Amino acid sequence: MNKSKRHIVFLTPGFASSEKDSTTIPALQIYLKSLRKELHDSKLTLLAFQFPFSSKSFIWNGIEVIPLNGKNKRWKKIYIWKKALYILKETHYNHPITIIHSFWIGECSYIGLKFSSKRNIKHITTVMGQDAYLGNRYVKNLIHSNSHIITLSKNQQNLLYKNHNLQSNVIPWFIDTSSFPDLQKSNIDILGVGSLNKIKNYQSFISIIRVLVQKRPNLKVEIIGEGAERTSIETQIKDLGLKNNISLLGSLSRKKVLHKMAEAKVLLHVSKYESFGLVFLEALYSGMLIVSRNVGIAETNNSWSICNTNNEVIVACDVFLNHSHKQKERKLLYSETDTITSYIKLYNE
Structure with a gap:
């Protein structure tokens, strides 16, 4: 059992099928590439619950990706959850997990919270899409938990609080x-x-x-x-x-x-x-x-x-x-440094 370095495990419904796949959740890809460069001494592992449609693990820009191959099939959901918990248990034994970072309030946050709570591992959930809306049954699991909730914008933060009375901190994405x-x-x-x-x-x-x-x-x-x-x-x-x-x-x-x-x-x-x-x-x-x-x-x-x-x-x-005759000008709203620094600070707390 290796205890020598920090180990962050990411849980997401889907991820790129290879380094050539540029269209699957690009914001997450951009973030993880930058994080990998910054945390070059840390072990990073990613579990993709539904896609890619494969069960073969691979290395993506220095990050081990483990597809669970759920294929968005409802009848496979419980099986995929059990598979995820088993892989997390084996992974934790071989390389102790220090942080679990789930994306979307959904099955990933549910499994991430379930596993981390029993082992006193820090759990972070980034709210990614329409998961802030009413009717999301997975939110209730986070309300009285110790999970750190991150939203991407002030609008999303307000919606999550309005609908679920759930507090969060805003950390925006950035572009490469x-x-x-x-x-x-x-x-x-x-x-x-x-x-x-x-x-x-x-x-x-x-x-x-x-x-x-x-x-x-x-x-x-x-x-x-x-x-x-x-x-x-x-x-x-x-x-x-x-x-x-x-x-x-x-x-x-x-x-x-x-x-x-x-x-x-x-x-x-x-x-x-x-x-x-x-x-x-x-x-x-x-x-x-x-x-x-x-x-x-x-x-x-x-x-x-x-x-x-x-x-x-x-x-x-x-x-x-x-006004289209005016010369074009680039505008940059959010910086890579601010986002990466904010998440690393959260990982280190």
């Missing part, structure tokens, strides 16, 4: 600035980035574009993302006569997404909810202007207009498109 291409001349007027689902609210997005096209018939709009709503979105674009204005690009690699951002003027983001919104950081660092709802890390500034109604969105887009 070295992965961004040079700023380009804008040849895309409006860019949409995000999964094609109801939460992202693309029906409103398309309706807004329809109004803008009446004034700007040559408006060029591209949407990056894939999802269950694609067929209905394609139908809406066709019915509104916008096929010459809006292109659906489907899912793109992270590298290609950043290249598109470097070529675009305005990020239009009318999503009904964001826990954080990594896309906002990416857009600002790509020199884009943003029009969005008050979600995630949204904040009003000279590059960002926050709107409550479609009419406000239309006006804001029109204003920013008129």
Whole structure:
């Protein structure tokens, strides 16, 4: 049994299938790469409950990844939990675990809390998405526990407290600035980035574009993302006569997404909810202007207009498109150093 160094175990529903996979939970990938470099003497292990769809362990940027291969099958849930507890027990025996860091208030936080409580191991949960909403039965397990709860934005922190009376500290994500291409001349007027689902609210997005096209018939709009709503979105674009204005690009690699951002003027983001919104950081660092709802890390500034109604969105887009002749400027909201330092401080407490 090796007791020589700190051992952090991360629990997450999913993770990258290899170092070539850049699209699976990119914020978590960016964080773990930076943490690995900072904590070069620590052992880092990650258990992925549902995907990748594999049972073969592998090394990802110096971190051991153990897929449990749940494949999002409900009938496998209890089996996966037992498997996770068994692996944690074996791992703890061979390399004593000093910290368990769970992502999402869900099965990972449940198992992380269950295992850590019995062994007096520090447990941290980062609230990642819609897990702050009402109806999340896993929250009750954390309310009277000693778990440290982290939210990603003030909006998310307020929602978690409002819905569950659960206190948290905010530690935002950051971006890897070295992965961004040079700023380009804008040849895309409006860019949409995000999964094609109801939460992202693309029906409103398309309706807004329809109004803008009446004034700007040559408006060029591209949407990056894939999802269950694609067929209905394609139908809406066709019915509104916008096929010459809006292109659906489907899912793109992270590298290609950043290249598109470097070529675009305005990020239009009318999503009904964001826990954080990594896309906002990416857009600002790509020199884009943003029009969005008050979600995630949204904040009003000279590059960002926050709107409550479609009419406000239309006006804001029109204003920013008129300002598109201005030279692009990169903006960086959160630094890698601040986030990594905050988490390491929490790990060390």
